[in-house]
Amino acid sequence: MIPVLWRSGGIVVQTHDVFSLLAVAIGLAIYYRSLRAAGMLEPRIIIASSAVVVGGVIGARIITAWEHPTFYADSIAAGAPVSWIVEHSGKSILGALAGGYVAGVAAKRALRYTTSTADHYALALAVATAIGRIGCYLSELPLGTSTDLPWGVAVSPAVAASFARCPGCELPMHPSMLYEVLFSVVAAAAILRWRSRVPVRGDVLRLYLLAACSFRFLVEFVRGNQVEAFGLTGPQLVVIPMVAVLVAHFVREARARTWEVPAAPAARPGVGPVQTRPPSTAPFDPSWRVT
Amino acid sequence: MNEIDDYIRANRERYTREALTGKLRDAGHDPADIEAAWERVGGAVGGEDAAPTASGTTRGTRGRPGIGTFLLVLLVFAGYASVGYLGVAGILFSAYYGGGEPGAPVGSVVPTALVAVYVIAMVAGFVYAGARLLRAPSVSEGASAIATAFGVSVALLFGINGACIAGVLAASAVGALR
Numbered sequence: 488m489i490p491v492l493w494r495s496g497g498i499v500v501q502t503h504d505v506f507s508l509l510a511v512a513i514g515l516a517i518y519y520r521s522l523r524a525a526g527m528l529e530p531r532i533i534i535a536s537s538a539v540v541v542g543g544v545i546g547a548r549i550i551t552a553w554e555h556p557t558f559y560a561d562s563i564a565a566g567a568p569v570s571w572i573v574e575h576s577g578k579s580i581l582g583a584l585a586g587g588y589v590a591g592v593a594a595k596r597a598l599r600y601t602t603s604t605a606d607h608y609a610l611a612l613a614v615a616t617a618i619g620r621i622g623c624y625l626s627e628l629p630l631g632t633s634t635d636l637p638w639g640v641a642v643s644p645a646v647a648a649s650f651a652r653c654p655g656c657e658l659p660m661h662p663s664m665l666y667e668v669l670f671s672v673v674a675a676a677a678i679l680r681w682r683s684r685v686p687v688r689g690d691v692l693r694l695y696l697l698a699a700c701s702f703r704f705l706v707e708f709v710r711g712n713q714v715e716a717f718g719l720t721g722p723q724l725v726v727i728p729m730v731a732v733l734v735a736h737f738v739r740e741a742r743a744r745t746w747e748v749p750a751a752p753a754a755r756p757g758v759g760p761v762q763t764r765p766p767s768t769a770p771f772d773p774s775w776r777v778t
Numbered sequence: 779m780n781e782i783d784d785y786i787r788a789n790r791e792r793y794t795r796e797a798l799t800g801k802l803r804d805a806g807h808d809p810a811d812i813e814a815a816w817e818r819v820g821g822a823v824g825g826e827d828a829a830p831t832a833s834g835t836t837r838g839t840r841g842r843p844g845i846g847t848f849l850l851v852l853l854v855f856a857g858y859a860s861v862g863y864l865g866v867a868g869i870l871f872s873a874y875y876g877g878g879e880p881g882a883p884v885g886s887v888v889p890t891a892l893v894a895v896y897v898i899a900m901v902a903g904f905v906y907a908g909a910r911l912l913r914a915p916s917v918s919e920g921a922s923a924i925a926t927a928f929g930v931s932v933a934l935l936f937g938i939n940g941a942c943i944a945g946v947l948a949a950s951a952v953g954a955l956r
Contacts, residue, residue, distance in 0.1 A: 525795070530851075534908040537855050538901060545862070545897045590901050597905040598912070601791065686797030748797045749789055752781040754806035 488646050490626040506622020511540060514615030521607040531598040538594035539587040546586015547578040580616065581703070581725050584696070603688040609695045610678045616699070617671035624664035628653045629711040631661030638662065654711065661709040670702050686748050687740065697733040700726040782807060782815040790819070851911050857932075858904040865900065865939060869893050892945065899938045 493500040515536065522528040595601075624630065628650045630640055639659030647656035674695060682691045704726050712720040719727075740746060782802060789798055795816065802812045869892050910930050 530912055531909075534851060534905070534912065537908075538905055541855075541859060541862070541904070542901055545866070545901075548866070549893060549897065590905075593901060594905045594908075597902070597909050599909075603791075606794070683794075683796045686793050688792060688794055745792075748793055748801050749785075751785050751798070751801040751805040751807070754808075 488625065488628065488642055490649075501626065503622045503626040506625070507619055510615040510619040510622070513618060514611040515540070517611040517614055518607055521610065522604060525607070527602070527604060527607075531595075531600045532604065535591055535594040535598060535600065535604075539591040542590020542593075543583040543587035546589070547580065547583035549582060549586070579722065579725075580619070581700075581722055581729075584612075585729075605689040605692040606682065606685075609682065609692045610675055612692075612699075613671045613675040613678060613695060617668045617675070620664045620667045620671065624662065624668070627664070629656050629660055631663035631709045632711045633658040634661045634709070635659065636661070660711070663706055663710045666706050666709075667702070670699070670706075674698060686746055690740075693733055693736060697730065697737070700730045700733070704730070782811060783819050786815055786819045851908050854907050854911065855904065858900055858907075861939060862897065862900040865896055865942060866893055869896060869942065892942070895945075896938075896942045899942070903938050 489502050491499055492502045492505050518536065519528055519532075522532060595604075628642065628647065630642075633639075633655040636659075640662045641659045642656055644657065647653045650656070678691060678695060685691045685694065704723050707720045707723045710720065710722075712722065715721045715724060717724075785802065786798055799809075799812055799816075802815075803809060907930060
């Protein structure tokens, strides 16, 4: 555990903060690079993506605010600076996704930008999540529920005692954050390999979110978060409607056969170089489609 | 080439460039013709203000903002971010101390709703201000228009915060924040 990366005098650099900033910076770099490669990088994108970052930061805080009102009350009563209270309040990646999505949609609508850039976020989100979760693994306890599996991770009693709440920290724990890192790496590889096979704009991101939310639902069973209702944790209760909405979207698309790209008008005889084009040079393989 | 252009225009909002290009190639069109059609149609430029020019390429009809506009947008962004950050904390602070004895828990629905309204207003304000700035000509072309656009964003910033502060004070006065 390395909760503090650097400390000098009154300056403390938290590991989690460093990895969070690194994740946002690298995520934005991947997003901009992807847009530039597609010839879509322009000023309105900069504004919209700034709104996404702000919405994500705010959403990450708001979604957890209801969980610990006593933290705010106790911190204010203790005379803690407001900035410290906001900085150390809870945050959730699910709130960040929801806040970022709402802000992005609002920004694009205000800027009258109608083309979907959602797919360009997919790889950026997967990579950024992997980086951010490494920060979580290095700085948060508990890592997960207790386990006797060989890869269970134990921490020393001194480290466990330095955390306000650490149920099960005396035993080896599931490294649940590393499970998410592994998932994100696999997701990033899958996006790179197969994104060109998804014909509908925005569906690469939706597929990623569906997979990420489903995985998060499962990993919560070994995460060690507090059970809120129906035997489920807070994040599980949040992802259920998100998964339902995404599943409904894909069911609707399947019924409407949206993934069947409309046939293009045939080339007039003598115009197209049909006979001279080697089939293997086509960058897009349409063979996956149901026709 | 109009049929390729029409096909791309009709489908580019829903389908990816790769998917449409693949269909056109399947139909026997020359890849060079397809690429040329994408250039003409402006598949890389999204939005309603993408329009073909006389030279056949596309650009925003409002023109490209200059570096001065970008700096102003960044300034507005920093302003909204910092004021928004302090505003959320301020609402929570007011919710704790307003309308009664300090120490009451802050977990009521009203402060949460106030924060949500405040955040939505801040994001909307920033988006509007940014859009307004980007629609203005560059600094070199019209400093007064830029100044007006920037002034609108500042007025919005104060307006949103003023409305929120008034709301929090009014809610505190009736004890709704306890």
